[in-house]
Amino acid sequence: MSPWLMGRFPISPALLVSGRAEQEEPEAGAIPVHPSWAACSVLLTQVRLQTQTTYRGIFDCVVKTYRHESLLGFFKGMSFPIASIAVVNSVLFGVYSNTLLALTATSHRERRAQPPSYAHVFLAGCTGGFMQVYCLAPFDLIKVRLQNQTEPRARPGSPPPRYRGPVHCAVSICQEEGPRGLFRGAWALMLRDTPTLGIYFVTYEWLCRQSTPEGQSPSSASVLVAGGFAGILSWAVATPLDVIKSRMQMAGLKHRVYRGVLDCMASSVRQEGLGVFFRGLTINSARAFPVNAVIFLSYEYLLRWWG
């Protein structure tokens, strides 16, 4: 077994074997598990649960994806977001720190002795969220479009998927809709990120201050816990608009074209009930803790080294 396959995730053989007459690839009985697979599957499952109505839940989505698209299916649309993480987070944290600097006129070091007010932290977070949307929107659109392609890769005789990969997806969108097409759903993304990133930084600051004696820098453990909970809380608040954002990004493909954010909300609620706003909440929150714990730890360390 490849060293990449670190463990095996047992699944009832009946689940994998049933209805497999026309699919040969997956081995019956187990899905090989690797951390990168786990991370990608979380992102893919979240997007599919939010935009497609064919899945009964997280487990059903994972099993169906594995059955129809094999392990590779989970990595769909991942190269672009991975490449974009550094850029998007640099913009977010760069704008946040500089706005805080402008508002409080204190450097990162001085801020421990003179902590900024929560209103300033919130405002700086909202500004960071607003600015990051410009670079996040195209990457996020391509990710959502690729993750929603359920066709298996390279199966002879089967119709090819609409997009062959991230670059083909970007070029096709530009050709079909012009460069503005790359910003489809950007309004919903802005509504999602501007206030929730304010909440994100306020939660982080508040939790750090609760666990740190006055005037001192927070310990790594405090940073990890505060960052993790800031991620969970901000994703919990952001999930309703995340669902709408993903649906608007898919509009015209698997979904009808909506007249705007409100139309998308109203028609989703009419067809699927209020529960639609909580699709992907569990998976978003589970992913949010480790991801944001690491993001804030890196941010604090970088500021201490270079600040």
Ligand SMILES: C[N+](C)(C)CCCC[C@H](N)C(=O)O
């Ligand atoms: C505010 N909102 C919850 C929308 C996003 C928070 C982003 C944090 C991090 N980049 C992540 O992917 O978890």
